[in-house]
Amino acid sequence: MQMRVAASPAEGDAFSCTYRTRRADGTWLWVLGRGCVTSRDSEGRALRIVGMHTDISSLQHDRNVLEKKIRLDPLTGVYNRYHLDGLLQQVHKDRGPLSVLMADVNGLKMINDHLGHHTGDELLRTAAQQLLKHIRQEDCLARLGGDEFVMVLSCPGSVVRERLSSIRKALEAWNAAGGLPLELSFGLAGSDDGSVAPEVLLRQADARMMEEKNRVRAASHARIRAWLEARTGRKVPVDDPRL
Numbered sequence: 001m002q003m004r005v006a007a008s009p010a011e012g013d014a015f016s017c018t019y020r021t022r023r024a025d026g027t028w029l030w031v032l033g034r035g036c037v038t039s040r041d042s043e044g045r046a047l048r049i050v051g052m053h054t055d056i057s058s059l060q061h062d063r064n065v066l067e068k069k070i071r072l073d074p075l076t077g078v079y080n081r082y083h084l085d086g087l088l089q090q091v092h093k094d095r096g097p098l099s100v101l102m103a104d105v106n107g108l109k110m111i112n113d114h115l116g117h118h119t120g121d122e123l124l125r126t127a128a129q130q131l132l133k134h135i136r137q138e139d140c141l142a143r144l145g146g147d148e149f150v151m152v153l154s155c156p157g158s159v160v161r162e163r164l165s166s167i168r169k170a171l172e173a174w175n176a177a178g179g180l181p182l183e184l185s186f187g188l189a190g191s192d193d194g195s196v197a198p199e200v201l202l203r204q205a206d207a208r209m210m211e212e213k214n215r216v217r218a219a220s221h222a223r224i225r226a227w228l229e230a231r232t233g234r235k236v237p238v239d240d241p242r243l
Contacts, residue, residue, distance in 0.1 A: 005037060006046040013037040018056070030060040075121055076128035078149070079142040087140050087152060088198035098152070099160040099190035100201040102209040103131060105147040106183035106217070107224040114228050114236065123180050130174060130182065134167050150202065157190035164188060181227045183220040185213035 004011040014036045020028045035051025071083035079087075091098055105127050112120035124147065131141050131149060140152040153160050164186060174182050187209025189201040225236045 002033070002035065002049075005035075006049060007044075009037075009040060009044045015051075018060075020060075028057070029055065030057045032056045073128075073143040076125050076143050078128045078132065079140055081142065081144055084140065084142040084144070084150065084152070087142075088202070091152065091154065091198055094154075095194035096154055097156045097190070097192045098154060098194055098196075098198060098201065099157055099188065100198065100205040101151040101153065101160060101164060102187040102202075102205040103127070103149045103151070104185045104209055104213055105149075106185055106213065106220040107181065108147040110221065110224055110228065110236075111180070114232060114234075119180070123182065126180055126182055127184065130170060131167065133170065134163055150205070152198075156192045157188075160188060160190060175223075181224045183216075183224060185209055185216060185220075187212060 001011075001015050001017045005013065005015045014034075016032070016034045018030065018032050020030045023029050032054045033051065034054075035049050037046045037049050039047045041047055071079055073080040105123060108120055108123060111123050124143075127149065128141065128143065131151065135141050135151060135153065138154060141149060142152070143149050153163070167184075167186075171182055171184060187205040187207065189196075189204035189208065191201060228234075228236050
């Protein structure tokens with residue numbers, strides 16, 4: 001930016017930019033650079049520029065912390081709906097392979113009602129941790145709120161289906177170990193050529209997730225009910241309205 005302003009008045013006479021430079025100890029120094037051309041030659045090239053540089057490292061750190069808080073779900077530590085909305089707009093522009101995988105935590109209300117919301121929060125954190133094990137750095141896992149999560153993956157549907165199979169096997173192993181019962185319902189939608197809008201994929205994945213949730217509800221809740229009874233020593237009625 002400075003070079004363009006110095007080369008021609010077409011770019012204006014003033015500039016302001018932020019950049020970083022690495023210190024000798026490996027940390028980053030963030031700098032705000034501002035300047036103004038005070039004189040030019042007959043061809044418009046700058047003869048004199050007056051300006052200043054300001055160390056804004058502490059301000060940048062505060063900004064990064066705030067940005068992180070804005071984009072992350074405070075309970076689970078994964079991304080939130082705000083970040084997801086921005087990401088979906090970006091991937092729609094890229095037009096590459098895209099898959100959306102919805103996940104819903106079954107029986108959360110049962111856990112909340114019988115063991116307390118602190119245990120329900122633990123279950124949500126566990127769900128996030130398990131799902132995080134199956135995404136790459138370039139993928140996104142976000143909590144939509146309540147008991148719903150969504151994974152946005154920039155890869156073909158065949159790859160995502162294999163990954164979903166791995167997730168299901170990992171959940172089976174988790175539940176076999178006897179910890180908090182983690183029962184998830186999934187819905188997958190994808191577009192290998194990027195021709196389908198991300199918002200459409202999100203709706204399709206949500207609809208398919210609800211289909212699976214309704215299909216497995218009885219068996220899933222039966223397993224959770226059995227775990228609760230073994231854990232608490234109290235009978236959970238089959239007609240419990242919380243089911």
